[in-house]
Amino acid sequence: MRSLNRTDGLRDVLALASAVGVVGASFGALAAAAGLSPALTVGMSLLVFAGGSQFLVVSVVAAGGSPLAAVVAGLLINARHLPFGLAVAPAVGRSWPARLFGAHILIDESTAYARSRPGDARRAFWTSGVALFVFWNLGTVVGLLGGSAVPDPDAFGIDAAFPAALLALLLPGLRAADTRRVGLAAAAAALVATPFLPPGLPVLIGLLGLAVAGRGER
Amino acid sequence: MNWPAVLALAAGTYLMRLSGLVLRDRMALSPRVERLLDLGATALLVALLATAALTQDGGFAGWARTGGVAAGALAAWRRVPFVLVVVLAAATTAGLRLLGVP
Numbered sequence: 001m002r003s004l005n006r007t008d009g010l011r012d013v014l015a016l017a018s019a020v021g022v023v024g025a026s027f028g029a030l031a032a033a034a035g036l037s038p039a040l041t042v043g044m045s046l047l048v049f050a051g052g053s054q055f056l057v058v059s060v061v062a063a064g065g066s067p068l069a070a071v072v073a074g075l076l077i078n079a080r081h082l083p084f085g086l087a088v089a090p091a092v093g094r095s096w097p098a099r100l101f102g103a104h105i106l107i108d109e110s111t112a113y114a115r116s117r118p119g120d121a122r123r124a125f126w127t128s129g130v131a132l133f134v135f136w137n138l139g140t141v142v143g144l145l146g147g148s149a150v151p152d153p154d155a156f157g158i159d160a161a162f163p164a165a166l167l168a169l170l171l172p173g174l175r176a177a178d179t180r181r182v183g184l185a186a187a188a189a190a191l192v193a194t195p196f197l198p199p200g201l202p203v204l205i206g207l208l209g210l211a212v213a214g215r216g217e218r
Numbered sequence: 219m220n221w222p223a224v225l226a227l228a229a230g231t232y233l234m235r236l237s238g239l240v241l242r243d244r245m246a247l248s249p250r251v252e253r254l255l256d257l258g259a260t261a262l263l264v265a266l267l268a269t270a271a272l273t274q275d276g277g278f279a280g281w282a283r284t285g286g287v288a289a290g291a292l293a294a295w296r297r298v299p300f301v302l303v304v305v306l307a308a309a310t311t312a313g314l315r316l317l318g319v320p
Contacts, residue, residue: 015301047228067223078231080262085238087259103236157311160283163271164290164307182257183264190265194273206265
Protein backbone atom coordinates (compact mmCIF):
# COMPACT_ATOMS: atom_id res chain seq x y z
CA MET A 1 0.00 0.00 0.00
CA ARG A 2 2.78 2.35 1.00
CA SER A 3 4.74 1.70 -2.19
CA LEU A 4 1.59 2.17 -4.23
CA ASN A 5 1.06 5.57 -2.62
CA ARG A 6 4.63 6.47 -3.34
CA THR A 7 4.28 5.63 -7.04
CA ASP A 8 1.01 7.54 -7.22
CA GLY A 9 2.67 10.49 -5.57
CA LEU A 10 5.56 10.52 -8.00
CA ARG A 11 3.21 10.30 -10.97
CA ASP A 12 1.15 13.21 -9.66
CA VAL A 13 4.27 15.29 -9.08
CA LEU A 14 5.48 14.57 -12.62
CA ALA A 15 2.12 15.59 -14.09
CA LEU A 16 2.28 18.88 -12.23
CA ALA A 17 5.94 19.40 -13.08
CA SER A 18 5.45 18.68 -16.80
CA ALA A 19 2.74 21.33 -17.01
CA VAL A 20 5.03 23.74 -15.17
CA GLY A 21 7.83 22.90 -17.64
CA VAL A 22 5.61 23.81 -20.59
CA VAL A 23 4.73 27.14 -18.99
CA GLY A 24 8.42 27.68 -18.23
CA ALA A 25 9.19 27.21 -21.92
CA SER A 26 6.61 29.82 -22.83
CA PHE A 27 8.18 32.16 -20.26
CA GLY A 28 11.63 31.68 -21.82
CA ALA A 29 10.25 32.37 -25.29
CA LEU A 30 8.28 35.43 -24.15
CA ALA A 31 11.24 36.91 -22.27
CA ALA A 32 13.47 36.46 -25.31
CA ALA A 33 10.84 38.11 -27.53
CA ALA A 34 10.59 40.99 -25.02
CA GLY A 35 14.30 41.59 -25.40
CA LEU A 36 15.56 40.24 -22.08
CA SER A 37 19.07 38.87 -22.19
CA PRO A 38 19.35 35.08 -21.83
CA ALA A 39 21.32 35.50 -18.58
CA LEU A 40 18.62 37.74 -17.08
CA THR A 41 15.87 35.34 -18.14
CA VAL A 42 17.56 32.28 -16.68
CA GLY A 43 18.56 34.27 -13.61
CA MET A 44 14.97 35.32 -13.04
CA SER A 45 13.65 31.76 -13.23
CA LEU A 46 16.40 30.51 -10.91
CA LEU A 47 16.21 33.30 -8.35
CA VAL A 48 12.56 34.39 -8.36
CA PHE A 49 10.89 31.06 -9.22
CA ALA A 50 7.32 32.37 -9.25
CA GLY A 51 5.71 32.08 -12.66
CA GLY A 52 2.85 34.55 -12.26
CA SER A 53 5.13 37.37 -11.14
CA GLN A 54 7.76 36.59 -13.80
CA PHE A 55 5.24 36.84 -16.62
CA LEU A 56 3.84 40.02 -15.12
CA VAL A 57 7.16 41.87 -14.76
CA VAL A 58 8.21 40.96 -18.29
CA SER A 59 4.93 42.17 -19.73
CA VAL A 60 4.96 45.37 -17.65
CA VAL A 61 8.44 46.25 -18.91
CA ALA A 62 7.62 45.17 -22.47
CA ALA A 63 4.62 47.53 -22.35
CA GLY A 64 6.91 50.41 -21.42
CA GLY A 65 6.52 50.33 -17.62
CA SER A 66 9.46 51.07 -15.36
CA PRO A 67 11.39 48.18 -13.77
CA LEU A 68 10.44 49.59 -10.36
CA ALA A 69 6.72 49.43 -11.15
CA ALA A 70 7.27 45.89 -12.44
CA VAL A 71 9.00 44.80 -9.23
CA VAL A 72 6.24 46.27 -7.06
CA ALA A 73 3.59 44.52 -9.17
CA GLY A 74 5.53 41.25 -8.97
CA LEU A 75 5.92 41.45 -5.20
CA LEU A 76 2.19 42.10 -4.85
CA ILE A 77 1.48 38.83 -6.69
CA ASN A 78 3.94 36.94 -4.51
CA ALA A 79 2.68 38.37 -1.20
CA ARG A 80 0.43 35.33 -0.78
CA HIS A 81 3.53 33.22 -0.20
CA LEU A 82 3.87 34.70 3.29
CA PRO A 83 0.58 33.23 4.57
CA PHE A 84 1.37 30.05 2.61
CA GLY A 85 4.60 29.83 4.61
CA LEU A 86 2.68 30.21 7.86
CA ALA A 87 0.38 27.34 6.93
CA VAL A 88 2.90 24.96 5.38
CA ALA A 89 5.81 25.53 7.82
CA PRO A 90 5.37 22.20 9.66
CA ALA A 91 5.76 20.34 6.35
CA VAL A 92 8.92 22.25 5.45
CA GLY A 93 10.72 21.43 8.70
CA ARG A 94 12.09 23.47 11.56
CA SER A 95 15.85 23.30 10.99
CA TRP A 96 17.47 26.37 9.44
CA PRO A 97 18.73 24.51 6.34
CA ALA A 98 15.21 23.23 5.75
CA ARG A 99 13.76 26.71 6.15
CA LEU A 100 16.36 28.43 4.00
CA PHE A 101 16.09 25.95 1.11
CA GLY A 102 12.40 25.25 1.63
CA ALA A 103 11.52 28.95 1.40
CA HIS A 104 12.79 29.06 -2.17
CA ILE A 105 10.60 26.19 -3.37
CA LEU A 106 7.52 27.42 -1.50
CA ILE A 107 5.13 28.17 -4.35
CA ASP A 108 1.40 27.78 -5.01
CA GLU A 109 1.68 24.24 -6.32
CA SER A 110 4.04 22.84 -3.66
CA THR A 111 1.82 24.39 -0.97
CA ALA A 112 -1.35 22.92 -2.44
CA TYR A 113 0.30 19.55 -3.03
CA ALA A 114 1.72 19.28 0.50
CA ARG A 115 -1.64 20.24 1.98
CA SER A 116 -3.41 17.61 -0.11
CA ARG A 117 -1.30 14.90 1.57
CA PRO A 118 -1.65 15.55 5.29
CA GLY A 119 -0.16 12.19 6.30
CA ASP A 120 2.88 12.65 4.10
CA ALA A 121 3.14 16.42 3.86
CA ARG A 122 6.88 16.75 4.31
CA ARG A 123 7.85 14.45 1.48
CA ALA A 124 5.05 15.85 -0.68
CA PHE A 125 6.33 19.41 -0.17
CA TRP A 126 9.95 18.61 -0.91
CA THR A 127 9.47 16.29 -3.89
CA SER A 128 6.98 18.59 -5.56
CA GLY A 129 8.98 21.74 -4.78
CA VAL A 130 12.26 20.34 -6.12
CA ALA A 131 10.62 18.79 -9.20
CA LEU A 132 8.78 22.02 -10.00
CA PHE A 133 11.98 24.04 -9.61
CA VAL A 134 13.91 21.73 -11.97
CA PHE A 135 11.16 21.61 -14.61
CA TRP A 136 10.49 25.36 -14.44
CA ASN A 137 14.14 26.14 -15.09
CA LEU A 138 14.63 23.45 -17.74
CA GLY A 139 11.51 24.79 -19.42
CA THR A 140 12.86 28.33 -19.33
CA VAL A 141 16.07 27.26 -21.07
CA VAL A 142 14.15 25.26 -23.69
CA GLY A 143 11.95 28.29 -24.33
CA LEU A 144 14.97 30.56 -24.69
CA LEU A 145 16.60 28.22 -27.18
CA GLY A 146 13.35 27.55 -29.05
CA GLY A 147 12.35 31.20 -29.22
CA SER A 148 9.49 31.85 -31.57
CA ALA A 149 9.33 28.13 -32.47
CA VAL A 150 7.81 27.48 -29.03
CA PRO A 151 4.04 27.16 -29.48
CA ASP A 152 1.58 29.07 -27.31
CA PRO A 153 0.79 26.81 -24.31
CA ASP A 154 -2.82 27.99 -24.48
CA ALA A 155 -3.11 25.83 -27.61
CA PHE A 156 -2.60 22.82 -25.32
CA GLY A 157 -5.04 24.10 -22.71
CA ILE A 158 -2.31 24.40 -20.08
CA ASP A 159 -4.11 27.46 -18.71
CA ALA A 160 -7.00 25.16 -17.73
CA ALA A 161 -4.70 22.48 -16.32
CA PHE A 162 -3.50 24.63 -13.41
CA PRO A 163 -6.83 25.65 -11.90
CA ALA A 164 -8.12 22.10 -12.44
CA ALA A 165 -5.05 20.67 -10.68
CA LEU A 166 -5.47 23.05 -7.75
CA LEU A 167 -9.13 22.13 -7.52
CA ALA A 168 -8.35 18.40 -7.53
CA LEU A 169 -5.81 18.94 -4.74
CA LEU A 170 -8.18 21.07 -2.65
CA LEU A 171 -11.38 19.08 -3.17
CA PRO A 172 -10.90 16.47 -0.41
CA GLY A 173 -10.34 19.25 2.13
CA LEU A 174 -13.46 21.06 0.92
CA ARG A 175 -15.63 18.22 2.19
CA ALA A 176 -15.46 19.81 5.66
CA ALA A 177 -18.34 22.28 6.00
CA ASP A 178 -16.32 25.17 7.41
CA THR A 179 -13.59 24.81 4.77
CA ARG A 180 -16.16 24.71 1.98
CA ARG A 181 -17.89 27.81 3.34
CA VAL A 182 -14.60 29.73 3.58
CA GLY A 183 -13.53 28.53 0.11
CA LEU A 184 -16.76 29.63 -1.56
CA ALA A 185 -16.66 33.02 0.13
CA ALA A 186 -12.99 33.44 -0.82
CA ALA A 187 -13.70 32.61 -4.46
CA ALA A 188 -16.65 35.01 -4.57
CA ALA A 189 -14.69 37.86 -2.96
CA ALA A 190 -11.69 37.38 -5.28
CA LEU A 191 -13.87 37.22 -8.41
CA VAL A 192 -15.83 40.34 -7.49
CA ALA A 193 -12.58 42.21 -6.84
CA THR A 194 -10.80 41.09 -10.03
CA PRO A 195 -12.07 43.77 -12.47
CA PHE A 196 -11.13 46.56 -10.07
CA LEU A 197 -7.77 45.63 -8.58
CA PRO A 198 -4.28 44.97 -9.94
CA PRO A 199 -3.12 41.32 -10.29
CA GLY A 200 -2.34 39.65 -6.99
CA LEU A 201 -4.66 41.71 -4.81
CA PRO A 202 -7.87 39.82 -5.69
CA VAL A 203 -6.30 36.58 -4.43
CA LEU A 204 -5.38 38.31 -1.16
CA ILE A 205 -8.92 39.68 -0.96
CA GLY A 206 -9.89 36.00 -0.80
CA LEU A 207 -8.77 36.07 2.82
CA LEU A 208 -12.05 37.89 3.51
CA GLY A 209 -13.53 34.41 3.21
CA LEU A 210 -12.25 33.81 6.73
CA ALA A 211 -15.11 36.03 7.91
CA VAL A 212 -17.42 33.03 7.57
CA ALA A 213 -15.03 30.58 9.28
CA GLY A 214 -17.28 30.40 12.32
CA ARG A 215 -16.14 29.07 15.67
CA GLY A 216 -14.58 25.85 14.52
CA GLU A 217 -17.08 23.02 14.64
CA ARG A 218 -15.19 20.79 12.22
CA MET B 219 14.18 44.56 -17.00
CA ASN B 220 17.67 44.78 -15.48
CA TRP B 221 19.65 42.91 -12.84
CA PRO B 222 18.80 45.24 -9.93
CA ALA B 223 15.10 44.76 -10.66
CA VAL B 224 15.41 40.97 -10.91
CA LEU B 225 17.46 40.80 -7.72
CA ALA B 226 14.98 43.04 -5.88
CA LEU B 227 12.07 40.87 -6.98
CA ALA B 228 13.97 37.71 -6.03
CA ALA B 229 15.02 39.04 -2.62
CA GLY B 230 11.57 40.39 -1.78
CA THR B 231 9.85 37.18 -2.84
CA TYR B 232 12.32 35.02 -0.92
CA LEU B 233 12.00 37.11 2.25
CA MET B 234 8.20 36.89 2.16
CA ARG B 235 8.40 33.11 1.78
CA LEU B 236 10.98 32.78 4.55
CA SER B 237 9.16 35.08 6.98
CA GLY B 238 6.05 32.92 6.84
CA LEU B 239 8.10 29.84 7.69
CA VAL B 240 10.02 31.54 10.50
CA LEU B 241 7.05 33.40 11.99
CA ARG B 242 5.06 30.22 12.37
CA ASP B 243 7.58 28.83 14.83
CA ARG B 244 7.94 32.12 16.66
CA MET B 245 4.29 32.24 17.54
CA ALA B 246 2.66 30.29 20.32
CA LEU B 247 -0.39 29.14 18.43
CA SER B 248 -3.72 28.44 20.00
CA PRO B 249 -5.71 25.76 18.17
CA ARG B 250 -8.02 28.56 17.08
CA VAL B 251 -5.24 30.53 15.36
CA GLU B 252 -3.80 27.35 13.86
CA ARG B 253 -7.18 26.59 12.33
CA LEU B 254 -7.41 30.12 10.92
CA LEU B 255 -3.95 29.80 9.33
CA ASP B 256 -5.05 26.56 7.69
CA LEU B 257 -8.32 28.01 6.51
CA GLY B 258 -6.47 31.13 5.33
CA ALA B 259 -4.22 29.08 3.08
CA THR B 260 -7.26 27.29 1.69
CA ALA B 261 -9.01 30.62 1.13
CA LEU B 262 -6.02 31.92 -0.84
CA LEU B 263 -5.68 28.76 -2.92
CA VAL B 264 -9.40 28.67 -3.76
CA ALA B 265 -9.30 32.39 -4.63
CA LEU B 266 -6.30 31.66 -6.84
CA LEU B 267 -7.96 28.77 -8.65
CA ALA B 268 -11.22 30.68 -9.09
CA THR B 269 -9.50 33.70 -10.62
CA ALA B 270 -7.24 31.49 -12.74
CA ALA B 271 -10.22 29.46 -13.97
CA LEU B 272 -12.50 32.35 -14.82
CA THR B 273 -10.54 35.55 -15.39
CA GLN B 274 -7.82 36.90 -17.61
CA ASP B 275 -6.53 40.49 -17.51
CA GLY B 276 -9.42 41.57 -15.29
CA GLY B 277 -12.15 40.15 -17.57
CA PHE B 278 -13.73 36.78 -18.37
CA ALA B 279 -11.21 34.14 -19.44
CA GLY B 280 -13.51 32.69 -22.12
CA TRP B 281 -15.54 29.49 -22.40
CA ALA B 282 -12.71 27.28 -23.61
CA ARG B 283 -10.71 27.59 -20.40
CA THR B 284 -13.79 27.58 -18.19
CA GLY B 285 -15.09 24.48 -19.95
CA GLY B 286 -11.80 22.67 -19.48
CA VAL B 287 -11.66 23.51 -15.78
CA ALA B 288 -15.30 22.41 -15.41
CA ALA B 289 -14.48 19.07 -17.05
CA GLY B 290 -11.53 18.68 -14.69
CA ALA B 291 -13.69 19.62 -11.71
CA LEU B 292 -16.29 17.03 -12.62
CA ALA B 293 -13.59 14.38 -13.00
CA ALA B 294 -12.00 15.32 -9.66
CA TRP B 295 -15.39 15.17 -7.99
CA ARG B 296 -15.86 11.65 -9.42
CA ARG B 297 -12.48 10.81 -7.89
CA VAL B 298 -10.71 10.31 -11.19
CA PRO B 299 -6.91 10.08 -10.61
CA PHE B 300 -5.10 13.40 -10.44
CA VAL B 301 -3.07 12.93 -13.62
CA LEU B 302 -6.23 12.29 -15.65
CA VAL B 303 -7.94 15.33 -14.16
CA VAL B 304 -5.08 17.52 -15.34
CA VAL B 305 -4.92 15.93 -18.80
CA LEU B 306 -8.70 16.02 -19.22
CA ALA B 307 -8.91 19.71 -18.33
CA ALA B 308 -6.13 20.63 -20.74
CA ALA B 309 -7.46 18.42 -23.54
CA THR B 310 -11.00 19.81 -23.20
CA THR B 311 -9.76 23.38 -23.40
CA ALA B 312 -7.44 22.59 -26.30
CA GLY B 313 -10.29 20.82 -28.10
CA LEU B 314 -12.70 23.69 -27.55
CA ARG B 315 -10.11 26.15 -28.90
CA LEU B 316 -9.57 23.94 -31.91
CA LEU B 317 -13.31 24.18 -32.53
CA GLY B 318 -13.07 27.95 -32.43
CA VAL B 319 -14.47 28.53 -28.94
CA PRO B 320 -12.74 31.63 -27.51
